[in-house]
Amino acid sequence: MIPATSSPSQSLDEYSTLELAQAIAARLSITPNDWHRLKANRKAQAGQQIGSALVFLLKDQPEAALTHLNQAAGWLDRSITAPPCPTHGKH
Incomplete structure (x- = not known):
């Protein structure tokens, strides 16, 4: 938690723009464990x-x-759909 004496922007100033973007990208990434659940979630995929x-x-x-x-x-815009699971259909 951010201390009451500092503002959120002060703590964010400690990080570069690239570091912040990388943190956002990591937060928005779909993990292999979540792939089936989120494969058709357009907001998650676009994010x-x-x-x-x-x-x-x-x-x-x-x-x-x-x-x-x-x-x-x-x-x-719904022109892309989720590909089939890479682990299904292989023998």
Whole structure:
């Protein structure tokens, strides 16, 4: 918990913009354990892609950022659907 004498912005100032973006991306990432539950959740999928896009943008990798932004847009406009589980269907 942030002490009462400091504001949230003061504690956030301790971190670089990239570190904050990486923390957001980590929070928005879909773990393998959650993949089945969230595979069709468009908000979760788009959020994961946008978090990644922000990290790539801040790392001066605009092409990778754009790829992730396009993926996020696809989830939101319903032009993308979840792929089948990689562990199913294999014999």
